[in-house]
Amino acid sequence: MGDFVKISENENDDAVEVPVEKNGTLLVSNVAAQFPGACGLRYRPVDAQSYRGVRLVDGVLHPPADGWKSCVFFVNYPKGPVIADVRSQEKRKLEESDAVTAAKLLRSEPRISDLVVLGLPFSTNEEELKDYFSAFGSVVLSQVKNDPVTGKSKGFGFVRFADYESQLKAMSMRHMIGGRWCEVKLPQSKMYPQNPERSRIFVGRCPEDITTEDLRQFFCQFGEVTDVYIPKPFRSFGFVTFANEAVAQSLCGQDVIIKGSSVHLATAEPKNAAMRQQSRLATTQNTLAGLGAALGVGVNAAATPAPTGGFNLTPAMVAAMTQALQTGNWGNVGVGGMGGVGAGPRQGPGASPSNAYGRPSGNWM
DNA sequence: GTTGAGCGTT
Secondary structure (H helix, E strand, C coil): CCCEEEEECCCCCCCEEEECCCCCCEEHHHHHHHCCCCCEEEECCCCCCCCEECCEECCEECCCCCCHHHCCEEEECCCCCCHHHHHHHCCCCCCCCHHHHHHHHHCCCCCCCCEEEECCCCCCCHHHHHHHHCCCCCEEEEEEEECCCCCCEEEEEEEEECCHHHHHHHHCCCEEECCEEEEEECCHHHCCCCCHHHHEEEEECCCCCCCHHHHHHHHCCCCCEEEEECCCCCCCEEEEEECCHHHHHHHCCCEEEECCEEEEEEECCCHHHHHHHHHHHHHCHHHHHHHHHHHCCCCCCCCCCCCCCCCCCCHHHHHHHHHHHHHCCCCCCCCCCCCCCCCCCCCCCCCCHHHHHCCCCCCCC
16 A cells, blocks of 8 residues: 655656555545645556546545556646647647637636635734735735624635735645634635536547546546446447536537547537527627637637637637636636736736725625 | 634625
């Protein structure tokens, strides 16, 4: 039984040893403690030229057949469409599609977010909270939530940093504040509302020898896979369900190579739901056009050729953006920049310094 | 004057 797993960010980076649980599994949370934002692991089996994902169930990573000691594992991050990995699977034979171009452009820094601080001493005030977290970087928001009637602290609050690096640092460790261990997490309110129907993708053109395990191994590089289904008798397609619907949606419309076969990924929504989706998209065209303008790209959900210089966003990209517009969360779409999109609140480094102790403007609707 | 998992009166 190995005590540690060697994990590194990239092939050339030094590995970090992350402890294995008593039952031989590895917790994603432990990986994320060393690699903030990590959502999974992949590795190179000796007999394979492509990466293989580590099985992930409910935040628990299960050891591959050869165990944790067999090789170094690499960190997966949820940065929206994982184009680079798809392309390596395809041996870079395919032309760069519009979706790939769009995804590369859209794939910038992760977002800054307010962070919830749990477990504060009831005596800690907003100034002390800010002073503590200033050790990690510039604090642009510090709040302690009080009981409306008693006026006393409820023992939790919120902080926000001016830059994402500070946020990562603060999120990657526990904090001793006023003599108590406190937790710092992304707020629940910022989590994606998951729609089970949109978390599932259709995998078409499957070869007959494909197994649910093949699909699971391939798709877990993009995010946590919660279910794989191949109808019996074999009908050349299957379904893969992700824990995060944005991951599923980011893959739709692509062709990927699995076990040497080009399979097609599409939305698994029923037809009537797809129709409703279409009309919903139509209503957001103006907003998306504004987004496209901000990014300097053409936006066209029908993927017709752009006049000049720009490129199109596929329906899958538009779907991901639409979701972001509706939830106010761009985290899994990866659209960078604090301003100019024209949808959703603007908040953060650009906000006035007098915001330091309160009245955050980030209301996320 | 007490408490101790959680999620934000604007």
